[in-house]
Amino acid sequence: MRNKIAIYALTAEGAGLASILISKINADLFVLERYSSELSTSFTSLADLVSDKFSAYEAHIFIAASGIAVRMIAPHLKNKAADPAVVVLDQKGQFAVSLVSGHLGGANELARLIGDEIGAVPVITTATDCAGVPAIDLLARENNLVIGDICLIKHINAALLDGDQVAVYDPDGFLNISENDINFYLVDDVEMLGDLRCGVCVDWRIRNLAETVLPLYPRCLALGVGCRRGVPVGEILGLIRSTLDSNGVAVQSISCMGTIDAKSDEQGLIDAAEILGLELNFFSAAELDEIKVAAPSGMVMKHMGVGSVCEAAAMKMANATEILVPKTKSARVTAALAKDA
Incomplete structure (x- = not known):
């Protein structure tokens, strides 16, 4: 049975690090042919391999230079809602860089997991993580909420980064927002959201929302x-x-x-x-x-x-x-x- 994570190694040292990594996390290992072993599947063309495997796995770990990873995945990227997580790990195992789909795909989480398992420093560059504020796309993922319009995430996260409290209509309490939350506050009328900079509507009903209001749908x-x-x-x-x-x-x-x-x-x-x-x-x-x-x-x-x-x-x-x-x-x-x- 195929695992959800693919690891690619291009050097002998990278292959050695990968063999350690697959003993820590469940993953399928692909190694350049001259360095392959019984633990791995060999390949000769990384571009062809990535083209074949990119959509088949939920996450990809490249033990390689960031530039190589970028060139390999670029033709296959669609959008942040569909792209799998991509993490780049140097062959010394010093840094685990969350490259693509940090929140929705789970690349930030995967980079941190790699750090915990082999001592690499997770490199996280998403703005909300750097600022220490919650990201609405990550909150949606954690609470099993379907994002209605991926393009509206930037408005919510921008407001949070500016230090604004974001209004939320959530009649069934799926986001579990408390009265003391410094990032969000609840409103009891969905129409109120249309008069604000932006807002979030958490509801299973179809609503006629203002263009700055992000709909989140609970799978309930x-x-x-x-x-x-x-x-x-x-x-x-x-x-x-x-x-x-x-x-x-x-x-x-x-x-x-x-x-x-x-x-x-x-x-x-x-x-x-x-x-x-x-x-x-x-x-x-x-x-x-x-x-x-x-x-x-x-x-x-x-x-x-x-x-x-x-x-x-x-x-x-x-x-x-x-x-x-x-x-x-x-x-x-x-x-x-x-x-x-």
Whole structure:
């Protein structure tokens, strides 16, 4: 099974350092052919190797000069939301430089981990870390919040760097901001954010926000789906999306999808979950029957042996005792939403 981190070594000394490093952290090691060993995979062209592996790993460690690493990764960089972490380590193991995706990709954290394991000095250059203030992108990552617009991060972090307190609308308390927080303060009306330099909205609802307000979406909703046999993926996605739109729910806040196990081979459901990037969970009729729904269906009981599929699946995944968005139906598909207890 492939690890999440790739290490590249170009010299004999670098290969030796890499062999020490992989005894400390789980990583796949790639070493220039003349220095390779049974612990590593050999390569002859670093450019070709990086081209093949860059998107396959969550993090990359180059034991090489920074310039080499920059030239290797430059053609493959997309944006801070998508790029993997990149750390550069000199072959003496003295410095671990966080080069790309310091916050969202975790390069700063990885550089510090390398420092802890082999004594290298972590080199962190992100402005908020240097200034000792929190970065909103890192806070979002730590609290499992989806960033709605990556381009707005700079406005929030700039305000924090200027010493300004940033207003936050967070009705469910996902950021856990206290009254004594010196960097953020809470507002109880989302409209207030539009009158300020910038702000943060933490909500599962779709909001009409000012252009300086950063939306963060908590992954706190469970999606239950039912369908007849052979329904195509387009019909399933159509109902899901119309259900979200009509109820003002952000798709980014859906954390999982579930149905009855009798549909475990239903290709439309499997494809829909994959397109939405959701884990698809299957429950037995007995498991779903344990969930008490407001209006069980006699028709569903007749065909599936349980009074509810979509509502019961949503509530079970969310560990909820009530439904957020009740069953919505098309000709052959049903969908419902529950909020994490």
